[in-house]
Amino acid sequence: MAHLYLVDHQRLITGETVHLAGDEARHAAKSARLRVGERIQLGDGQGLIATAEAISVDASDVALVVIEASRVEKDEPQLWLAQSLAKQGRDEQAVEQATEVGVDRVIPLSSERTIVKWDEAKRASGVERWSRIVREAAKQSLQPYLAPVEPLHSLAELIGRSDSQLIALDHRATASVLDVPIEPLPGALPIVVAVGPEGGWSDAERESFDRAGIPLARLGPGVLRASSAGPIALSLLRARLRQW
Secondary structure, rough: OOOEEEEOOOOOOOOEEEEEHHHHHHHHHHHOOOOOOOOEEOOOOOOOEEEEEEEEEOEEEEEEEEEEEEEEEOOOOOOEEEEOOOOHHHHHHHHHHHHHOOEEEEEEEEEEOOOOOOOHHHHHHHHHHHHHHHHHHHHHHHEOOOEEEEEEEEHHHHHHHOEEEEEEEOOOOEEEEEOOOOOOOOOOOOOOOOOOEOOOHHHHHHHHHOOOOOEEEEEOOOOOOOHHHHHHHHHHHHHOOOOO
């Protein structure tokens, strides 16, 4: 199975030696059974991808020499996901699958009908857990960039941002996500897909989108789960933007 190993705070430069430690070393030595002379892919989570050859392998430390390295440029405009908290781990499934699609940023969202709540104690741990999910999914799907996870937002805070183009998914919308107006050119503001909770947006929230000039978009005639709506919308937008 393809796998990307992430190295933190180390330079991926041809000819230099880098080290895997902790979980990365254990995975390489024990699960992948890496051997001296074999090559693997490394990343720094910031766009650099390298091929490296193992020169020593131990479950506590794997040393590799970088054979070649190259930078992967980000597609523009970026695609972000504002994911409402959801029960039964469906929000976490959405974050995982969105990472596989190549989401550029993740924003946890609390809305009127959100059942799951992050209190003050859970806010930091929730962001930390989502960040771990992003990291593991990025390694499995060979993503060159790690999407940052922002602090929990209210819907008003999300609507009030001026650094992005917001699209709210709603199965009652008349326009498809393939047709809603966006600025598609490189250098345009990031496009944010907002996914509501299991009960959908309230009438008041739909009115707040309308007042702010934020388009509502559907994904077909049916209703998708909170775990799948965001990743599917991101996939369609990637295709629409010719990023795939």
